[in-house]
Amino acid sequence: MKTEIKICGLSNEASIAAAAEAGADYFGLVHFEKSPRHVSLERAAELRESAPESLKTVLLLVNADPKLTGHAISVVRPDVIQFHGSETAEWLKLVRDQSNAEVWKALGLRDKATLAKSSRFEGAADRLLFDAPAKALPGGTGTSFDWNVLDGHDHKIPWGLAGGLDADNVVSAMESTSPPLVDVSSGVESAPGVKDVDRIAAFCQAVRTYDETR
Ligand SMILES: O=C(O)c1ccccc1N[C@@H]1O[C@H](COP(=O)(O)O)[C@@H](O)[C@H]1O
Numbered sequence: 001m002k003t004e005i006k007i008c009g010l011s012n013e014a015s016i017a018a019a020a021e022a023g024a025d026y027f028g029l030v031h032f033e034k035s036p037r038h039v040s041l042e043r044a045a046e047l048r049e050s051a052p053e054s055l056k057t058v059l060l061l062v063n064a065d066p067k068l069t070g071h072a073i074s075v076v077r078p079d080v081i082q083f084h085g086s087e088t089a090e091w092l093k094l095v096r097d098q099s100n101a102e103v104w105k106a107l108g109l110r111d112k113a114t115l116a117k118s119s120r121f122e123g124a125a126d127r128l129l130f131d132a133p134a135k136a137l138p139g140g141t142g143t144s145f146d147w148n149v150l151d152g153h154d155h156k157i158p159w160g161l162a163g164g165l166d167a168d169n170v171v172s173a174m175e176s177t178s179p180p181l182v183d184v185s186s187g188v189e190s191a192p193g194v195k196d197v198d199r200i201a202a203f204c205q206a207v208r209t210y211d212e213t214r
Pocket of ligand 1: 008009028030032035036037060062084106129131137138139140141142143162163183184185186187
């Protein structure tokens with residue numbers, strides 16, 4: 001069984017090449033000025049162009065207004081748009097209906113009640129990403145959440161696990177939750193916004209090695 005891997009917050013060609021080499025499936029470009037991983041739309045488009053075909057491009061936006069969202073999609077032409085703020089299901093549905101890109105929605109998971117409410121995104125999001133609840137920043141903080149919240153949940157929407165993953169804990173996370181996709185940013189960095197090619201390789205290796213045992 002193959003678990004998909006997304007490496008997020010890449011901002012140069014070398015880290016994109018490292019993600020591809022390590023066998024990742026998706027790479028993320030963050031367009032959010034408060035993030036240490038922020039890239040301009042022009043730079044995001046360049047990076048997308050430089051990526052090998054094996055890697056799908058995810059453009060991450062946080063509460064972007066309709067004008068910026070439309071502009072970002074037309075400039076970057078991502079395979080996936082990841083909404084990581086408090087975007088509504090209605091807004092996601094509109095974007096999904098008007099774009100060729102998949103629409104993913106990140107949700108901070110506090111408890112089972114938050115998880116139950118995620119059903120509002122049925123028909124609006126192609127995938128949910130379960131992450132730690134937002135703090136000063138909505139994501140990318142290297143914080144995990146209580147994976148037991150996902151125990152026994154009947155996932156109606158394809159999903160992925162995010163939040164504080166790294167090469168050391170990703171196998172426990174997979175044993176605990178069996179995610180179809182794992183998503184990492186801080187856990188493959190040497191400092192905020194600085195990707196480390198060895199950590200990218202170690203993360204992907206841990207996932208692939210565990211996959212082979214199942
Ligand atoms: O990466 C960021 O800077 C970021 C900024 C704003 C919203 C989300 C962001 N990143 C996403 O957050 C999760 C978890 O990241 P981490 O592994 O805990 O650092 C992941 O989906 C990132 O893509």
